[in-house]
Every structure is written in structure tokens, then in C-alpha cells.
Amino acid sequence: MCTMIAQQVQIQGRGKNGPEWFEVREANVSYDHPYDRPLEHALNIDFVNEAQGPSARVAVELSIEGARNLVKTIEAVLAQADERGVLEDIRVAAAIR
Numbered sequence: 001m002c003t004m005i006a007q008q009v010q011i012q013g014r015g016k017n018g019p020e021w022f023e024v025r026e027a028n029v030s031y032d033h034p035y036d037r038p039l040e041h042a043l044n045i046d047f048v049n050e051a052q053g054p055s056a057r058v059a060v061e062l063s064i065e066g067a068r069n070l071v072k073t074i075e076a077v078l079a080q081a082d083e084r085g086v087l088e089d090i091r092v093a094a095a096i097r
Contacts, residue, residue, distance in 0.1 A: 003030075003041065005030060008027070008029075009027050010026055011024060012025070017056070017058055022049055022052060023049050023052075025050065025051065026047075027047050027048070028048060030043075032044060035061065039061075039063060042061045042063060043062045043063075044060070044061050
């Protein structure tokens with residue numbers, strides 16, 4: 001049975017699909033049937049830029065345990081960066097990349 005559980009969040013980032021990087025503007029998060037994982041349900045995340053069409057997409061399908069571990073790890077890394085005083089969103093000049 002489909003759960004129909006889905007939410008979209010606006011984000012800022014970059015994603016890679018093939019040889020090219022693209023701007024990521026949204027993440028679609030759902031708990032439903034995965035496309036490729038051999039699970040009945042999974043946490044599915046699509047990092048997308050809807051303005052660039054369907055090729056601007058990176059999809060991830062995670063088990064429940066994997067999704068929870070990822071959330072904990074993201075929170076731990078951000079907390080560690082904050083504790084060290086390096087948690088910031090500063091744009092770097094394109095020339096430096």
C-alpha cells in the first residue's frame with residue numbers, strides 16, 4: 001500500500017548527476033515504495049532543481065536504520081562544527097574553486 005507521505009523543502013546546494021554538477025534547489029522527501037531497493041517502503045530523497053527539468057536530480061533510497069543513522073550523523077557533524085566555531089554559510093568566490 002502506498003503511504004502517500006511526502007514533503008518538499010527548499011534548499012541551497014549542488015548535486016552531481018553524471019559528469020556535471022548542478023544547483024540543487026529542492027529536496028523531495030518521502031516514505032513510500034522505493035524504485036530500486038528490495039524493501040516494501042524506504043525513506044526516499046530526491047535532490048532536484050525543478051527549473052532545470054528531470055535530468056537535474058539525484059535520488060537516494062534509504063532503509064529506516066540507514067535514514068536514522070544519516071540524520072544522527074548530520075546533526076553530530078553540524079554540532080561539532082558549531083562547537084569549533086566554524087559553522088558558517090559564507091560564499092566562496094568562484095575563482096577559488
